[in-house]
Amino acid sequence: MHEKSHSPLDDIRAHIAGMPGPDTEAERIARERDGQLTKPPGALGRLEKIAFWLAAWQGRNPPAAERIEVAVYAANHGVAKQGVSAFPPEVTEQMVANFRAGGAAINQICKTFGLGLKVHELALSRPTGDITCEPAMSERECTATIAYGMEAVGERPDVLCLGEMGIANTTIASALLCALHGGEPEDWVGPGTGVDEAGLARKADAIRRALEFHGPYLNDPLTILTRLGGREFAAIVGAIIAARHARVPVILDGFMVTAAASVLHALMPEALDHCIAGHVSAEPAHRRALEKIGKRPLLDLDMRLGEGSGAGVAAAIIKAAAATHGGMATFADAGVSEKNE
Amino acid sequence: MHEKSHSPLDDIRAHIAGMPGPDTEAERIARERDGQLTKPPGALGRLEKIAFWLAAWQGRNPPAAERIEVAVYAANHGVAKQGVSAFPPEVTEQMVANFRAGGAAINQICKTFGLGLKVHELALSRPTGDITCEPAMSERECTATIAYGMEAVGERPDVLCLGEMGIANTTIASALLCALHGGEPEDWVGPGTGVDEAGLARKADAIRRALEFHGPYLNDPLTILTRLGGREFAAIVGAIIAARHARVPVILDGFMVTAAASVLHALMPEALDHCIAGHVSAEPAHRRALEKIGKRPLLDLDMRLGEGSGAGVAAAIIKAAAATHGGMATFADAGVSEKNE
Numbered sequence: 001m002h003e004k005s006h007s008p009l010d011d012i013r014a015h016i017a018g019m020p021g022p023d024t025e026a027e028r029i030a031r032e033r034d035g036q037l038t039k040p041p042g043a044l045g046r047l048e049k050i051a052f053w054l055a056a057w058q059g060r061n062p063p064a065a066e067r068i069e070v071a072v073y074a075a076n077h078g079v080a081k082q083g084v085s086a087f088p089p090e091v092t093e094q095m096v097a098n099f100r101a102g103g104a105a106i107n108q109i110c111k112t113f114g115l116g117l118k119v120h121e122l123a124l125s126r127p128t129g130d131i132t133c134e135p136a137m138s139e140r141e142c143t144a145t146i147a148y149g150m151e152a153v154g155e156r157p158d159v160l161c162l163g164e165m166g167i168a169n170t171t172i173a174s175a176l177l178c179a180l181h182g183g184e185p186e187d188w189v190g191p192g193t194g195v196d197e198a199g200l201a202r203k204a205d206a207i208r209r210a211l212e213f214h215g216p217y218l219n220d221p222l223t224i225l226t227r228l229g230g231r232e233f234a235a236i237v238g239a240i241i242a243a244r245h246a247r248v249p250v251i252l253d254g255f256m257v258t259a260a261a262s263v264l265h266a267l268m269p270e271a272l273d274h275c276i277a278g279h280v281s282a283e284p285a286h287r288r289a290l291e292k293i294g295k296r297p298l299l300d301l302d303m304r305l306g307e308g309s310g311a312g313v314a315a316a317i318i319k320a321a322a323a324t325h326g327g328m329a330t331f332a333d334a335g336v337s338e339k340n341e
Numbered sequence: 342m343h344e345k346s347h348s349p350l351d352d353i354r355a356h357i358a359g360m361p362g363p364d365t366e367a368e369r370i371a372r373e374r375d376g377q378l379t380k381p382p383g384a385l386g387r388l389e390k391i392a393f394w395l396a397a398w399q400g401r402n403p404p405a406a407e408r409i410e411v412a413v414y415a416a417n418h419g420v421a422k423q424g425v426s427a428f429p430p431e432v433t434e435q436m437v438a439n440f441r442a443g444g445a446a447i448n449q450i451c452k453t454f455g456l457g458l459k460v461h462e463l464a465l466s467r468p469t470g471d472i473t474c475e476p477a478m479s480e481r482e483c484t485a486t487i488a489y490g491m492e493a494v495g496e497r498p499d500v501l502c503l504g505e506m507g508i509a510n511t512t513i514a515s516a517l518l519c520a521l522h523g524g525e526p527e528d529w530v531g532p533g534t535g536v537d538e539a540g541l542a543r544k545a546d547a548i549r550r551a552l553e554f555h556g557p558y559l560n561d562p563l564t565i566l567t568r569l570g571g572r573e574f575a576a577i578v579g580a581i582i583a584a585r586h587a588r589v590p591v592i593l594d595g596f597m598v599t600a601a602a603s604v605l606h607a608l609m610p611e612a613l614d615h616c617i618a619g620h621v622s623a624e625p626a627h628r629r630a631l632e633k634i635g636k637r638p639l640l641d642l643d644m645r646l647g648e649g650s651g652a653g654v655a656a657a658i659i660k661a662a663a664a665t666h667g668g669m670a671t672f673a674d675a676g677v678s679e680k681n682e
Contacts (some may be wrong), residue, residue, distance in 0.1 A: 045643025103670025174430025329444025
């Protein structure tokens with residue numbers, strides 16, 4: 001007799017299933033306050049909706065966006081040896097050093113808007129398996145990395161921005177999205193950091209071989225993450241789950257973070273209700289990936305850098321939303337006449 | 342014998358004709374620096390282009406976005422008596438008091454991003470003429486108000502955001518755009534602060550009557566501004582001109598500011614090259630108005646409040662652009678490998 005064996009991923013499934021819903025009372029109070037502010041109803045557009053969303057997922061009135069943290073997860077990928085990136089793999093580690101020295105784009109963005117920054121190196125010297133011929137990770141390793149990501153919200157910022165760095169990881173993101181949503185590899189690949197036509201063909205070919213190799217195992221989103229993913233993707237999945245439990249709304253960055261989030265969406269669509277898409281990047285498949293998870297991006301600035309840069313700029317919009325909602329005078333306070341009957 | 346009389350607007354025409362072009366050397370230096378920064382070429386998308394644009398129009402390397410000022414021009418309009426707004430005209434003055442007391446949306450946005458704010462009241466107790474049956478202003482008054490607007494850049498901020506407040510001024514903006522670009526009044530009107538279908542019909546009807554009444558005079562953009570405009574529109578025209586002369590790049594706010602800028606564009610399309618469209622508002626004709634002047638908006642957040650709020654939020658993007666361009670490490674500084682050959 002043989003019982004179905006316990007998978008280490010089952011603990012993660014339990015965390016996902018147990019995620020709390022929105023605080024509808026906090027949202028109701030935010031909507032009520034909004035109706036009294038000195039502006040025509042609806043005139044702040046998405047800023048108003050962001051304030052309601054913050055209230056619902058923070059469970060707080062007024063919602064806050066003072067302490068915003070950017071968590072960047074860096075990892076290396078065995079698939080890099082397939083010639084899928086315009087940059088050599090050592091750039092991942094070099095860029096981590098650049099983050100620590102304050103020289104990267106995300107450092108300047110954090111300084112500009114007063115955001116905190118935490119960079120997580122995920123075993124850079126030990127790339128994941130080459131997905132064209134082996135699993136990226138074992139189930140145990142994937143579970144451990146998700147659990148690591150769950151620690152990102154330990155200090156409970158008001159809002160968490162998620163970003164990543166990892167040479168060759170647009171290929172991983174495309175593989176995940178192709179496995180989750182179907183279609184041809186060509187539908188999901190793009191130039192990434194700047195590969196040429198030949199590089200693009202190598203990316204699609206690597207994904208096609210990976211999907212063939214892992215085919216029979218790709219029927220469950222967490223298994224797809226294990227076999228085709230990478231450590232930054234697993235950590236981001238963990239961070240999204242933990243943020244929900246800790247009542248921390250999340251700003252997703254670009255193509256990679258959206259691919260990681262898509263794993264959760266495939267398991268349970270409402271798992272991303274506490275997440276907002278910070279921007280749509282110039283990576284062509286990002287727009288389609290956002291449509292699949294039903295997210296309208298806040299910004300559309302042709303950015304395609306990763307490292308949390310799009311989410312970090314979007315954090316400024318979130319700050320404006322919280323500041324207007326919390327700081328504006330009401331019609332009664334300011335002695336302003338309301339709309340004609 | 343009768344000589345062609347000198348119009349007071351001719352002085353303004355001279356200021357417009359004398360506007361300087363971009364500093365192409367400053368732009369070249371900015372592009373050169375950008376190529377050395379630790380990111381794939383082009384990966385910061387519009388942030389990079391904004392940095393080049395700032396350098397070109399400030400004539401400075403690196404370009405700066407530390408001191409950003411929001412100038413809000415408030416005025417009242419005779420056409421308000423045609424029932425074209427959802428709010429009574431006294432709200433203009435009440436909102437000015439709200440700006441001064443720090444209770445409006447723009448105050449919170451300025452606080453969030455460290456922007457300066459200056460509110461200009463333009464003879465609120467003396468509304469302009471009702472455009473359905475008289476000129477909004479005399480040529481002398483229009484000229485004086487443009488000249489007043491030219492003082493806005495007196496302290497030479499790094500960047501100037503232009504905003505407005507004025508009950509009934511979406512009708513004025515629609516009238517200007519219809520006179521400048523043609524089409525039917527219905528193509529250019531929208532709900533503004535929130536009029537219903539009947540209010541919308543009154544707006545279109547008022548514009549139709551105004552165009553009929555002033556018809557023979559509407560062959561020159563500055564005459565259109567004089568007859569169909571309003572003081573905030575004239576002041577904004579002046580501010581745009583003066584900013585160009587003072588090498589201060591400009592962020593345009595929403596529908597009204599775009600209508601004012603369109604007057605200049607009709608005179609000389611390159612007159613707006615130092616201006617960026619901060620956002621596209623929810624006022625339906627704003628998108629078309631931006632297309633007519635060839636501007637792609639930075640933000641699309643369904644905002645429709647005016648008072649410089651969209652430009653103020655867009656200022657955050659400008660800050661991020663200047664900060665990344667000026668603060669990032671180069672490949673050489675950071676010891677990061679460049680792209681594969």
